Amino acid sequence: MKQLLIFHLLFLILLTTESTEALNLAKKGCQERCGEVGIPFPFGIGEHCALDERYAVDCYSSIPYLSVFKNMEVMNVSLEQQTITVNASVNFDCKNRVLNSSQILISNIDFGGSGSPFLFSRLHNIFVAVGCGNAVIKDVDGTTVTGCSTTCSNDTFIDLKNCYGVGCCQATVPYHLQQFTLNSTRLERQGADGTCGSAFLVDEDSFLNGNFSLRFMSGDHYSVPISLFWPLARIYPQDVPTFKRPECTDVEFYLHDGTLEGYRKCQCSTSEEGNPYLPNGCRKTEKCMECERKGGLCSRSYSTEYDDATSQILSIPSCDIPFGPKSSLGVILGVSISLSLLFLTAFIYGLHKVITKTIEKRQKEKFFKRNGGLLLKQQEATDAGLIDKTILFTSKDLEMATDNYNENRILGRGGQGTVYKGMLADGRIVAVKKSKIVDESQLDQFINEVVILSQVNHRNVVKLLGCCLETEVPQLVSEFVPNGTLYDFIQDDAGEFQFSLNTRLQIATEVAGALSYLHSATSIPIYHRDIKTTNILLDEKYRAKVSDFGTSRFVSIDQTHLTTSVKGTFGYFDPEYFQSSQFTEKSDVYSFGVVLLELFTREKPISLTKFGEHRNLAIYFMLAMEEGRVMSVFDQVVVNEDSKGVLLAIANLATRCLSTNGKHRPTMKEVAIELEGIRMSHVPSTVEHPLMFTYNWSTSSFKETIN
Incomplete structure (x- = not known):
């Protein structure tokens, strides 16, 4: 529909537009431009x-030069103003760079010569002096025609x-x-070791529009843009027939010496455009x-209009339409067609x-159904407690x-999607989890996380x-936890935050408390099924927060296990779950045990740099326990805190x-x-106390004495 409208409008434009030839401002068969500068006749x-x-x-090389004055560069030619702007060479005489009196001449231009x-x-140039002192312009008779003076101090900045x-x-x-x-x-540059100032005549537009800078050529020569008036020619009897045209008029004005001079000026009328110096x-x-x-x-009569392209004020003639039957019909038709359009x-x-x-509405409804919206409604229908607990955000x-x-808002990427940092309209900082494109078999997993x-x-x-x-793709909005994951915290070797025994005990206790709550304090037990350090976040006070419930499941009170396809992360797998595909609350306990080892050993659950039994942290730890060298596994930072009793309790x-x-594993509540008991009993002290700790394991027993 939009394309049809555009086609219709273009068709109307084509009907009302006549093709016109480009205006030719140069003599027929002659080059009209040199580089970016137009060169109109004469x-x-x-x-x-x-x-x-x-x-x-x-x-030459796309740069125009006025050959009569030894190839002076042409910057612009204006038919309307009857001016040509050139880059004039200025000769500056500054004796030994100490200036009491100096003289500046426009050299190589004989404006006083016959027939120039x-x-x-005078309308397009201004006189400028830069430095500290005064400067004047004098005509050839020595009469001062203009000038100005400046004041400044040693720290004056010349702008x-x-x-x-x-x-x-x-x-x-x-x-x-001429x-x-x-x-x-005394036109000196203060604060610059007495170097010379400068005085010059310059094109006003170039100077005021910021397009001007002194261009030093060599020695005491530099160039400035100057506007020259070309009133065509002086009026001589032999010149009169040359431009005997309606568009041309004679202009008279006084020169500096009082002489009345006559010139010829040509221009098109306000209703015309083109080059008045060309025939027709x-x-x-x-x-x-x-x-x-x-x-x-x-x-x-005409009105004025500013032309951005040429930076000029244009005279636009008014259009008088005589009132009559023909014009009335045209007006009526024009108004009717315009209103219809x-x-x-x-x-x-x-x-x-x-x-x-x-x-858009139908597409959103389609996405809502495909992303599990109906499943969410069904969940709410079966459990009245879920109603109004989940806020639905708009896209x-x-x-x-x-x-x-x-991309700068990405907090992390995972197997189930990408997490972005965001700020809601009310100012709350949140984490937005944008799921990957999922098939319908995975939608119940996403809705399950929402419900839980x-x-x-x-x-x-x-x-x-x-x-x-x-x-x-479906998205989750949750609270923003600023200090990243526990995995990053454990593996950070920068040492910006003291990872003390007390901190580790606090984090372990908080994670265990959260899992205990999920297993036993909710109305229906919830198994997380993917406990690992990357799914444990730390807030601004380094308090632990369990996240990522994508693989979690409700379990009826009368159930003891959940039979599913094996899901989780290698290194945290419960061996019993891996073999039987029956996930129980003790499977979360096993994964927590690996997290506990990571906390106190700062080792990865699976090491790619180690071999054999050393590669799996859980197996390596169990072997160390059997061989009575468990202290070699723990992080030396906590070992050096004189806390062997606490570490053996953790072991x-x-x-x-x-x-x-x-069956031999404790519950998360236990x-x-x-852990709460171990944390409360641990009181850091600089005084050493003898402590005897005895540990009995199912297949062996060892005693370790701390002196």
Whole structure:
């Protein structure tokens, strides 16, 4: 529908637009541009392309040069202002760089010579002096025509953009000049070892628009952009027939010496455009032709309009349409067609919006069903306690929160999706888990995580804030836990935070308490089934929070185990679960035992750099217990805390958690109580006390004495 509208509008534009030739400002068959500079007649590039040799322009390497003045670079030519802007070479005489009086001459330009068409434009140039002192312009008779003075101190910063008397001044040029001299007194650059200042005539637009900088050429020579007025030629009797055209008029003005001079100026009328110096060079503007097509006439009155492309103010003629039957019919038809098009456009736009919203709504409904929305409703229907516990976020909410899922917001990637850091509209910082594209067989797993977390309310379990099901992939929104995972904390060798025995005991106790809560304190027991250090987060106070319930399952009270396909992480697997595919609460206990070993040994559960029984942390630890060298396994940081009794108690607990027979393992509630007792009994002391600790294991017993 949108493409049809665009085609219709283009068709109307083509019907009302006439093809026009580009305006040719150069003589027929001559080059119109040199690089980026347009060269209109009476100037010209090439033989017989200019009015005479005084207007000849040479083009070298896409740079135009005015050949009559020893190839002076041309920067711009304006037919409207009748000016040519050139890069003039300035000769600056600064005796031994100590300036009491200096003289600046525009060399190589003899504007006073016979028949020269160029003058220094008084309307387009300004006089500028830079430094500390004063400078004036004098004509050839020695009469001062303009000047200015500056003041400054040793720390004055000269800013050419604010040239109003402090280190820099400017003045207008009151006359048309053919030749002049610059005199300056004490025009020095303060704070620069007495180096010379500078005074120069410069094109006002280039100076004020920030496009100006002194371009030093060699020695005391530099160049500045200067605007030259070319009033075509002085009026001589032999020149009169040359431009005897309606577009040309005679102009008279006084020069610096009081002489009245006559010049010729040509311009197109306000209703025309083109080059008035060419035969038939003026033609009606497009606006006037459009006015005549409507049966009107271009009026002598006009309005002004600023042209961004040329930075000029244009005169736009008014269009007078006589009132009559023909014009009335045209007006009625024009208004009717315009209103019809407006109504049609509004109708199509409104229809497009309605269709787009309908498609988006249906797509969101489709995603909601595919992502398990109906399953969630079924869960709520079977358990009234779930109603209103899960907040459903919109896709727009989460796009704004995550800055359209910016890569810089990624907190981590896992097997089930990517986690982004986000900020909700109310200012809360959250973690947004964007699941991978899933098939329908995995949707119940995602909804299961939503249902479980919506019921859990424990300080050591990550709190679920809501979810979004109307996107292509389902998403979870949970509280943001700032200090990363326990795995990163254990494996961090930077030592930025003291990983003391007390800290490890606190984390172990909090994780055990969270799992005990899930197993026994909820209305229906919950088995996590993927306990590992990467699924344990640490908040700003380094308190543990259990997360990632993607593989969790409810278990009826009368059930003792759950038969499923084996899921989990290698290194944390319960051997009994691996063999029987029957997951029990003791399977979570085994995984916690591996986490306990990681905490107190700072070893990875599976090491890729070790071999044999040393590769698996649980097997390596059990062998060390049998051989009576368990202290060699623990992290030396906690061993050096004179806490062998506590470590042996931890070793005893870990051994029971890692028993190959699930019946011999304690429950998570027993583990939590025992860890709390160990933590409460551990009082750090710098005084050594003899302690006898005896450990009895199922297949052996050893005694270890601490002196």
